[in-house]
Amino acid sequence: MTDDSEVVHGFPHLGTVRAAITALHKRLSYDGVLGYAPSVAPADVAFSDQDDLHLGTQRVARALVQHLRLPDARVIVAFRTMEHAASVELAAGPEYFIELNDRFRTHRADIGAALAHEITHVLLHRLGLGFTGTRDNEILTDTAAAYLGSGWLLLDAFREDALSRQKLGYLTPEEFGYVLAERARLFGEDPSVWFTSPQAYTAYTEGRTRAARDSTHPPLTVAGRSGRRAYAKHRKEALENGRRTAPGLPYDFTRTPDGLRVSFDCPICHQRIRIPVRGRVRARCGLCRTVLECDT
Secondary structure (H helix, E strand, O other), X not given: OEEOOOOOOOOOOHHHHHHHHHHHHHXXXXXXXXXXXXXXXXXXXXXXXXXXHHHHHHHHHHHHHXXXXXXXXXXXXXXXXXXXXXXXXXOOOOOEEEEEEHHHHOOHHHHHHHHHHHHHHHHHHHHOOOOOOHHHHHHHHHHHHHHOOOOHHHHHOOEEOOOOEEEOOOOOHHXXXXXXXXXXXXXXXXXXXXXXXXXXXXXXXXXXXXXXXXHXXXXXXXXXXXXXHHHHHHHXXXXXXXXXXXXXXXXXXXXXXXXXXXXXXXXXXXXXXXXXXXXXXXXXXXXXXXXXXXXX
């Protein structure tokens, strides 16, 4: 939880975010991911200053448990002084025990955001899905929350002005926007209409712009003219010299006994796709079933 300190912006964790999206598709399957449509409704997680603190918290927690398709068990929430926004006890159940920072007693509108992150920890624990290291595992949790329809609350909790700053979660605001844009493309929903924070909307639009690039790079046929020219140059080098593409480009080439092949990330689930270089081809991602028109 960042409070009145500098907020990191940009896309420093994008590689881990994409790996997290791939991991979710692999663990849940394509149909399993689609089971998380639509996102949790704003009305189900709304929390006003007039609501009873504990009853309201229980209501929001129950809505998030149901949205994330967890067993319908009681969520016990307590408030205490702590460094982080919240913590959760990852036990087998049948109850979930969550502690929230005392500051949420007076910042009730953000209780749903803190609970979304912690209850997603419970989901990933139940699924047996985790990354090595605390940092990457927390990025996985934020990504899963956003991609599965409750993490828009985390971005909406982001506020930044000349006097104060607040951000929940480990992703930057723009990375939350990126994941929400990836979800929006898959599910056809627009989360921006739910934001109450102007800074959240700005971060979402920046993330959406970055996500749009994933669908416009070669060898996809929708790639721009400059990208196609660069791709043709690298393909020629690979054919003549067997040279692989330089790091940082969205594709690379491999010489095989059957000819040249190009590898690139699926723009939906980010799994690596490898297809032969033979002009226009239609590729189907085996993980998310997306059909891609390519000019190799």
